[in-house]
Amino acid sequence: MSPASNRPVAVVTGAAAGLGRAVATVLDEAGFHLVLVDVNPLSHPEAFTESPTFLMGDVIDDDFLRRTVRNTIDRHGRIDLLVNNAGRVGYTSIDSPLDAALHTFEELWRVNTRAPYVLGRLVIPHMIEQGSGHIVNVSTDHVHTCGFPIALHHDDSPDCPWSTAPRRPLGGVAFDAYDASKWALNGITQVWSAALRRHSIRVNNLCLGATDTDMVRGAIRDLAGREPTASEIASWMPAIDVARLILELHDEGPHGRTGDNVGVWVGHPMHLPDAHPVTSPRPDLR
Numbered sequence: 001m002s003p004a005s006n007r008p009v010a011v012v013t014g015a016a017a018g019l020g021r022a023v024a025t026v027l028d029e030a031g032f033h034l035v036l037v038d039v040n041p042l043s044h045p046e047a048f049t050e051s052p053t054f055l056m057g058d059v060i061d062d063d064f065l066r067r068t069v070r071n072t073i074d075r076h077g078r079i080d081l082l083v084n085n086a087g088r089v090g091y092t093s094i095d096s097p098l099d100a101a102l103h104t105f106e107e108l109w110r111v112n113t114r115a116p117y118v119l120g121r122l123v124i125p126h127m128i129e130q131g132s133g134h135i136v137n138v139s140t141d142h143v144h145t146c147g148f149p150i151a152l153h154h155d156d157s158p159d160c161p162w163s164t165a166p167r168r169p170l171g172g173v174a175f176d177a178y179d180a181s182k183w184a185l186n187g188i189t190q191v192w193s194a195a196l197r198r199h200s201i202r203v204n205n206l207c208l209g210a211t212d213t214d215m216v217r218g219a220i221r222d223l224a225g226r227e228p229t230a231s232e233i234a235s236w237m238p239a240i241d242v243a244r245l246i247l248e249l250h251d252e253g254p255h256g257r258t259g260d261n262v263g264v265w266v267g268h269p270m271h272l273p274d275a276h277p278v279t280s281p282r283p284d285l286r
Contacts, residue, residue, distance in 0.1 A: 160267030
C-alpha cells in the first residue's frame with residue numbers, strides 16, 4: 001500500500017505516559033504519522049495534531065508486535081523511526097532467593113531486551129526495502145555514565161551528583177537483572193548498526209539518566225520507602241526535553257551517527273553530545 005503522504009512514520013512503544021508520551025508529542029509537532037503502542041490506554045488523544053494510531057497490547061506478545069508492524073505498513077506503507085521505549089524496572093538484591101531473582105530477571109528480560117529485539121527484527125526488513133530508517137533503543141545511564149567509558153570533565157556540570165568523582169557503570173547493588181537487560185541492548189545496537197549501515201539504516205542507544213516519569217517516582221517509593229522530594233524531582237530531567245533530543249538525534253539523517261551510546265545525564269547540559277569517534281563511518285562488517 002502506498003503511503004498517504006510523504007510525512008515520516010514513527011512507531012513508539014510505551015507511549016501512553018512518561019517519556020513515550022513526550023516522544024509522541026514532540027514527533028507529532030514535527031509532523032510524523034504516529035503509531036503508538038502501550039499496555040495501558042492512551043489518554044487525551046485529541047491533544048495530538050493528527051489523531052495517532054493507538055494499538056493497546058503488551059510488547060512481550062510476539063503476535064501483537066507482528067500485528068503492530070503489519071498495521072503500520074498497511075496504513076502508512078513505511079516505518080522511518082522505531083523508538084523502543086517500553087521498559088520495566090525491578091530490583092534483585094544479592095541476598096534475594098534465587099526463584100524470586102529469576103522471576104524478576106525473566107520479567108525484565110522479556111520487556112527490556114526481548115521485545116526491542118523482536119520488534120526491531122520485524123521492522124528491519126521494511127526499512128531495508130525502503131532503503132532507510134532509524135531505530136532508537138532507550139537504555140540507561142547505568143551503561144554509559146559520565147565516568148565510563150570516558151571520564152568527562154564537569155566544568156559545565158557542577159550540579160552532576162558525580163561531579164567530584166567518576167561514576168562507575170552500574171545502577172546500584174540491587175540492579176543486576178535490570179542492568180543486564182539494558183546492557184544487552186548495547187550488543188544488539190552495535191551489531192545491527194554495523195549490519196545495516198549499507199542500507200542507510202541507523203541504530204542507536206539512548207543511555208538515559210533519571211527523568212521525571214512515573215517509573216522513576218515509583219523507584220523512589222520502592223527503594224526509599226517514601227515519596228520523592230521536591231528537590232529530587234527538580235533535579236531530574238524533564239521528559240519533554242529528552243524527547244526533543246531523540247528528535248534531534250533522528251534529524252541527523254542517513255549520514256548521522258549509528259551504533260552510539262548517547263549519554264544524557266542528570267546535572268549536565270541538555271544537549272545532544274557529539275558522536276563517539278568509534279561510530280564514525282567505516283566499512284561495513286560483512
